[in-house]
Every structure is written in C-alpha cells, then in structure tokens.
C-alpha cells in the first residue's frame with residue numbers, strides 16, 4: 031500500500047475536478063485544484079486593476095500573494111491572502127481572464143514550484159493543464175480527460191442550473207473554446223497530453239464510470 035501521485039489534465043469543463051474529488055476521497059488522498067490558484071491570482075489582479083497582459087506586474091503581484099487550498103467537507107476552500115474566495119474565483123469575469131494570466135512563463139514557474147511543494151508527500155490527486163507534463167512528471171498515474179465541446183458546455187450549463195445561476199449554452203461553448211485555444215497555444219507549458227498519459231473520452235460516460243476507469247489504473251500501480 032504505497033502513496034502515489036495522480037495527475038489529471040484536460041481542457042476546460044471536462045469534469046476533471048469532479049472526478050479528482052471522488053478519487054481523492056476514495057483513496058483518502060489530498061486533492062489539489064491548480065486552476066483555483068490561477069483563478070485566485072486573476073481575481074486579485076482584477077481587484078487591484080492590474081492589466082492581465084502586464085507580465086511584470088502580474089508576476090510581482092504573485093510574489094506578494096498567498097494562496098492556500100484548504101480541504102473542506104465538500105472538497106476545497108480557496109484562501110487568497112487569508113480571505114475565503116472559493117465562490118468569487120468562479121465568477122465569469124475571472125473565468126474569461128484567467129488564461130491571460132496563466133500564459134506568462136514566470137507566473138507558471140512560481141505556480142509549479144508551489145504546487146510541487148504541496149504534492150511532495152505524495153498521496154495526492156492534482157488536476158490542471160500541465161500536471162502530467164510539468165508539475166508532476168513522475169506521477170504514477172496520468173490521465174488526460176477529454177469530451178466534445180458541446181457535451182462540456184451542456185454539463186456546465188446543467189451545473190449552473192442546479193446552482194441557480196442563469197447562463198446561455200452558446201456563450202458557455204464560446205467561452206470554453208476560447209479558453210482552450212489560449213491554453214493550448216501558449217508558449218509556456220501549453221495544454222497537451224503527456225506522452226505517457228491515458229486519454230479518457232468522457233463524452234458518453236457518467237462521472238462514476240470515469241472515476242472507476244481511473245481507479246482501475248490506480249489499482250495497477252498501487
């Protein structure tokens with residue numbers, strides 16, 4: 031029974047965090063949502079009126095920013111300089127800007143350093159875009175989750191309905207496509223499947239089926 035690292039990458043709204051939480055709970059591992067860290071930095075830049083394209087300003091901001099991910103009863107709580115921003119980081123104005131913050135190479139270097147520190151004791155499920163390729167290149171299990179953009183927009187829409195948030199499926203689809211485009215085309219650690227990652231197309235799978243598929247891979251190496 032050894033503690034391993036599980037890396038889950040993939041495009042926006044592919045269900046990464048939902049399955050990562052289930053897997054972490056099943057294994058009593060910690061769950062680390064790296065996207066939440068980029069979102070927290072974006073929220074702070076927005077609050078301080080900093081231009082997302084201003085690389086030096088964004089890096090300087092990060093160096094003076096504390097981001098903590100705390101395990102809570104329903105997954106994860108995000109603390110930005112000690113304040114709970116779990117809800118705010120999901121707002122639309124953060125979502126449409128986060129990819130511009132995440133494309134700066136020195137921002138990524140610092141984030142990767144912090145994420146590696148968080149994962150150093152293994153027993154971790156981490157989700158993001160560059161976990162299998164850069165953050166945890168030695169992860170014992172690497173998963174790349176994909177689904178059609180129509181399916182991803184539909185899931186996000188239904189999630190919003192449940193939360194009582196009004197949204198439009200066409201707008202969601204455009205936002206997801208735009209984020210994927212920026213994330214996949216940036217120079218620094220773009221969104222790409224690691225050569226040793228297992229690709230799982232979740233388009234016609236349930237959450238439970240995806241979790242079971244990943245747990246099968248975990249059982250092979252644990």
Ligand code: C5P
Nearest residue numbers: 064065066068128129132158159160209
């Ligand atoms: O996972 P989530 O959709 O919350 O991520 C928000 C954004 O953060 C992504 O669209 C991407 O720009 C950035 N990100 C990243 N690398 C990660 C995780 C997220 O660049 N490991």
